[in-house]
Amino acid sequence: xxxxxxxxxxxxxxxxxxxxxxxxxxxxxxLELGLWNPRDYxxxxxxxxxxxxxxxxPGMVMQVQPVHDAIQAxxxxxxxxxxxxxxxxxxxxxxxxxxxxxxxHMILLAGRYEGIDxxxxxxxxxxxxxxxxxxxxxxxxxxxxxxxAVTRLLPGALGDGASAQQDSFxxxxxxxxxxxxxxxxxxxxxxxxLLGGNHADIERWRMKQSLGRTWKRRPDLLExxxxxxxxxxxxxxxxxxxxxxxxxxGP
Numbered sequence: 001x002x003x004x005x006x007x008x009x010x011x012x013x014x015x016x017x018x019x020x021x022x023x024x025x026x027x028x029x030x031l032e033l034g035l036w037n038p039r040d041y042x043x044x045x046x047x048x049x050x051x052x053x054x055x056x057x058p059g060m061v062m063q064v065q066p067v068h069d070a071i072q073a074x075x076x077x078x079x080x081x082x083x084x085x086x087x088x089x090x091x092x093x094x095x096x097x098x099x100x101x102x103x104x105h106m107i108l109l110a111g112r113y114e115g116i117d118x119x120x121x122x123x124x125x126x127x128x129x130x131x132x133x134x135x136x137x138x139x140x141x142x143x144x145x146x147x148x149a150v151t152r153l154l155p156g157a158l159g160d161g162a163s164a165q166q167d168s169f170x171x172x173x174x175x176x177x178x179x180x181x182x183x184x185x186x187x188x189x190x191x192x193x194l195l196g197g198n199h200a201d202i203e204r205w206r207m208k209q210s211l212g213r214t215w216k217r218r219p220d221l222l223e224x225x226x227x228x229x230x231x232x233x234x235x236x237x238x239x240x241x242x243x244x245x246x247x248x249x250g251p
Contacts, residue, residue, distance in 0.1 A: 003034070004035070005143050007036070010035035014035060017144070025154060038067045042066045062115070062117060067109070074107045079105055082106075082107045082126045087133065091130055097150050172221060212238035
């Protein structure tokens, strides 16, 4: 896979992708990262890429020409959609990450200042995506989130291929609790079921915890899912157990 990033701060993206899974994926040849700075395509001696907005208002707006030329340079390296990382875009989630992990090439456009000239978006952008309903100083952090989420789904990027399949959101649910050594910490022990060695019981417990956590923390996710009869039974069992625990603890 090749991911090109059009950014005014290529060093920020390059340095962050020199760690963790993106670094490993690059070393294995699974990920090729391209960085394109619009300043390199500016046509004035000051390498200017922004100007005041028409109609007045605060801040500056990134101009069409240098950004367009940077995108064209990235496009020359391959196909794939141009994705503008913007709070006005569709919400990026695990399903989207799975989709984009199947593509051989994509171009991420990281904006800055008050945004990018709308004519550039209409001309060059194929899709707009957002990583959340909040405002960042620029699109670089969003690009890094995107790269990490997509890269870890590439076959061979993780040491254990099953890890990605067991992550939160992969089946629409939050992840179950995890435990490691020592067996007891501050008087709190690892659940007995995880020590018994019965894999069927362990898988049942993990699914129940995953369903229960989603019910408690992200009920909106459950509303989107069609649970199997077995899953529904596990969730109801979890809820009964929680109600019993709350009742035992009293007010």
